[in-house]
Amino acid sequence: MNGREGDMRLRTLLLLSGIGFLAVATPISARISSAAILHMLDTDNDATVDLAEAKQAGAAVFDRLDSDKDGTLNVDELSGRLTKEEIEAGNPGHKDNLTRDQYLAIVDLRFKGVDSSHDQKLDIQELSSPSGESLVKLIVYRILI
Template sequence: MPLWLAATALHAQDSRAAYLGLFDRDGDGRVSVAEYVQYMSRGFMRMDANGDGTLEVDELPGQRGEPISLKAFQDNLRRQFHRLDRNHDGYLDAHELTAPPR
């Protein structure tokens, strides 16, 4: 394997591990559904300007779409998590977390 290719692969592995670290609150090297939902909900919370638990049209990017509740948003995140969990062990490793969605 050429040196540049090995260096690229090492950087990708380090990047995956760093990304996993953003989600992995308990440091066990994997991401649970609760950790995934908690991390991914941060964006919702930042956009919910009035803090009512619903993103109204005027709080959505581009002020387009339908209002969405935090519960509905998190239910969607749980579905995404299970699609990413390709080995169905209830956790995401760094590879599953960074893999393109199916």
């Protein structure tokens, strides 16, 4: 291998490393489009996500994250979706974990915080907002894993 081939290989390796870093560091909305997220969550095909759809998706995410199948999620299982402080706030007993009902209560609160039109449905603009991304972390599994 001559010097030029080595330089090209090094540049290619650095480029691929940079792409991998960007995939981790890029905001959710840039990794998966809001339209794709809406399509995944919109089970009744009305171009919105209602609370029932959000909770159904949240329950499925909870089940996938519950790796030890003990019916709760701890800080490690939540994989950066909620901080320890958010977990404690969502759990009246201030334990370091959340039950499924507590997790879905947080989904409910975040949904209401995103619903700026107060119509009990989230459109693509609402899902694209910073508070929408906060909700998406709880109801879409594959974006962080």
